[in-house]
Amino acid sequence: MGKGARKKGSGKGGKRKIRDVFVTRPFEGLAAEPELIALREFVPSATAPLSVKDAGDRTVTLASVLPVAAAAMVRADSGEILIGMQVQTRSSDISRDLGRALRWALDAEPGQVLSVPDTTSEPQPGERLQDLLDPDAELNVELHSDFSWWLGEGVEPTGEVAMSLERANAAILPTEKVRPGAYWTLTGEKAHLRWVWPTEEDTLLKGLARLSAAGELSLGEGSRYAGSFRAHGLLVPVWDLDPEAHAREWNDPAEQFAERLGKALESLENEPLDAEERRARDGLVGRQLTLR
Known part of the structure; x- marks a missing residue:
């Protein structure tokens, strides 16, 4: 050498x-x-x-x-x-x-x-x-x-x-589990639902965009889709909720949303996003926050 x-x-x-x-x-x-x-x-x-x-x-x-x-x-x-x-x-x-x-x-x-x-x-x-x-x-x-x-x-x-x-x-905020990966939290005068979905990030975003374009992104009366976190490779959609409603009151709306989103994700296999849904997706991307 x-x-x-x-x-x-x-x-x-x-x-x-x-x-x-x-x-x-x-x-x-x-x-x-x-x-x-x-x-x-x-x-x-x-x-x-x-x-x-x-x-x-x-x-x-x-x-x-x-x-x-x-x-x-x-x-x-x-x-x-x-x-x-x-x-x-x-x-x-x-x-x-x-x-x-x-x-x-x-x-x-x-x-x-x-x-x-x-x-x-x-x-x-x-x-x-x-x-x-x-x-x-x-x-x-x-x-x-x-x-x-x-x-x-x-x-x-x-x-x-x-x-x-x-x-x-x-320092603890009142927190209750609504569904697997989905947690209701009361933060002072506001309440939120944070829901970790085990679906690949880009696929889930398309499913959410399909629901958004159809006006089906909320959890019903007293709720508003606020955006999503990007956490450890998955998306975490977040909703603002009526703080006067108890956590258990969101069990049924969450289950119904899960069914809607499941159908939207299945439809992506044969139906790509149309122009309106692509615009909805772009809007959802702008409402993301990455957690590190």
């Missing part, structure tokens, strides 16, 4: 440069994808049992957020593993971050806490959620009106813990 030559793939100091590719749709392939996105982005206080392939008899619970936005923790009393969705930092692949937090917790001792996920190590095979979970398992999400579940059963908060819990509880 000639002077100054280096081994192929090596860089300065002999270290190989890691190419970290951004994963646009990190939860693709998981039946729980819509719920994972909801827990990550807009559900305040919630937990769900997690079906982990090699957890043995360990209890693993997915949480919207943990104390101090920790990535994972193991309860000192029961050994229950808690994995947090809303964390302080992230890499280019959220699924890998969560998988690493889960693998850490499976080897951790009771009472240990992982403050932040590992976002810098070189990617390795078998460490994403898709590798660790049952891909067909749905998430049975339980909503909570406060964060008392942080402490465990029968534990009373004191000192700084009590103050932290009080602050977290004060």
Whole structure:
């Protein structure tokens, strides 16, 4: 080997440069994808049992957020593993971050806490959620009106813990589940429905455009289509709702909308958008906000 030559793939100091590719749709392939996105982005206080392939008899619970936005923790009393969705930092692949937090917790001792996920190590095979979970398992999400579940059963908060819990509880917005991936939230004088759809983004946008052109995009009286979020590779349509109406009053309108949208999506296979529907699609694109 000639002077100054280096081994192929090596860089300065002999270290190989890691190419970290951004994963646009990190939860693709998981039946729980819509719920994972909801827990990550807009559900305040919630937990769900997690079906982990090699957890043995360990209890693993997915949480919207943990104390101090920790990535994972193991309860000192029961050994229950808690994995947090809303964390302080992230890499280019959220699924890998969560998988690493889960693998850490499976080897951790009771009472240990992982403050932040590992976002810098070189990617390795078998460490994403898709590798660790049952891909067909749905998430049975339980909503909570406060964060008392942080402490465990029968534990009373004191000192700084009590103050932290009080602050977290004060920030919770009333939230209820209307359908899988669809959550009603009361924000002061306004109410909203945010609905994560597991349909490919461009296809869903066309379906929404077809309904918009037909005047069928609302959820009925007291509702207005506000726009959509783009979150982790999926669209999240949002409606403004009558704040005086209870969340359960939107169950039937949401079901009817799901049927309309399902038919619109099916029709796209044989009927491309016409000129009016394409204009409607362009209008919907202008009402999108990307969450990062």
